[in-house]
Amino acid sequence: MRWSRTITVADMHCEGTPARIVTGGVVPPPGDTVQQQMVHMRDHDDWLRRFLLNEPRGAGISSANLIVPPKHAEAAAGYIIMESVEYPPMSGSNTISTSAALIELGIVPMAGDETRFTLESPAGLIAIQARRDKKGALEIEFTNQPAFVIALDHPLEVDGLGTIGVDVSYGGMFFAIADAHALGFSVTPDEGRDIVAMGMRITMAAIEQIEAAHPTEPEFKGVSLSQIACPITDSPDGGKTSRNACVVQPGRIDRSPTGTGTCARLAVMRAKGQIAVGERFDNRSIIDTRFHGRVIEETTLGGLPAVIPTIAGRAWLAGLIQYGYDPSDPFPEGFRLDD
DSSP, rough: OOOEEEEEEEEEEEEEEEEEEEEOOOOOOOSSHHHHHHHHHHHHHHHHHHHSBBBOOOTTTTEEEEEHHHSSTOOOOOEEEEOOOOOOOOOOOHHHHHHHHHHHHHHHOOTEEEEEEEEEEEEEEEEEEEEEESOOOOEEEOOSSSSEEEEEEEEEEEETEEEEEEEEEEEESSEEETTTTTTTTTOOOOGHHHHHHHHHHHHHHHHHHHOOOOOOTOOBBBBEEEEEEOOEEOOTTEEEEEEEEEEEETTEOOOOOOOHHHHHHHHHHHHOSSSTTTTOOOEEOOOOOOEEEEEEEEETTTTEEEEEEEEEEEEEEEEEEEEEOTTTTTTOBBBBBOO
């Protein structure tokens, strides 16, 4: 074996969405905050994201998270989120997977069946409540930074489709949310390829036509994802329920219900009077996995109405892996093929 570098990774999945949690082999990037560290990696040192997420070591459906020492005194750990084409300030499924990995690997101790701690994300501090269910699975509930609406029923010109209405909101990333039924979808697995094609057309149109900017964080701007969302109905378990498929660049469906997407949807639902503060929202994915969400508080952010959401979902440790770089490898940072 002629590896010149070895990266230690915990492979996780959160309600079906895979994530690689980097636990060793990488020196933390410079920066006084985790957000500054994320910006440094994005702008000056992007090799780790490409190495782990490009082929032949990676695939389009995965993401990665680098655990770093926290910069904030209240945080147990920091984490930098890496996806196929970008560094998002926040990700719900990655937060849940990272929290579960920290517990399962003993980095954050858990005495008994429940514990609380705080993580530092690029978006800010994220409060975590972890508990084991009756089968022993870890359920992670996180309290997100504020979510807010940019526009409701915004007219969007989509290539080959004409004008549709989308809700534009932020839940850790900016989403363009379109009505699934109006587009002819029920959000079932057999529709996956068509949903991706439609979702990418909506995303590209939103990037070109919609100015989305965070009121207090200038680094956070621009629509990143589309969300194909079914109508909201009453849940038989109480509260509200829906199905959705979030289409992630460069063209895949998030297997989980998408944590930031659920937060963005909750902000829209609250703005439209479709859910009460404290009322439970069960959001289901295209493969029928589920996140439980709530608006726990209304607030303002830079003069905009906003909500504080919580999201709960499960994650599992799938494997412990070492990835290495052989100097003779013709793809030291991998490659991407749009097929």
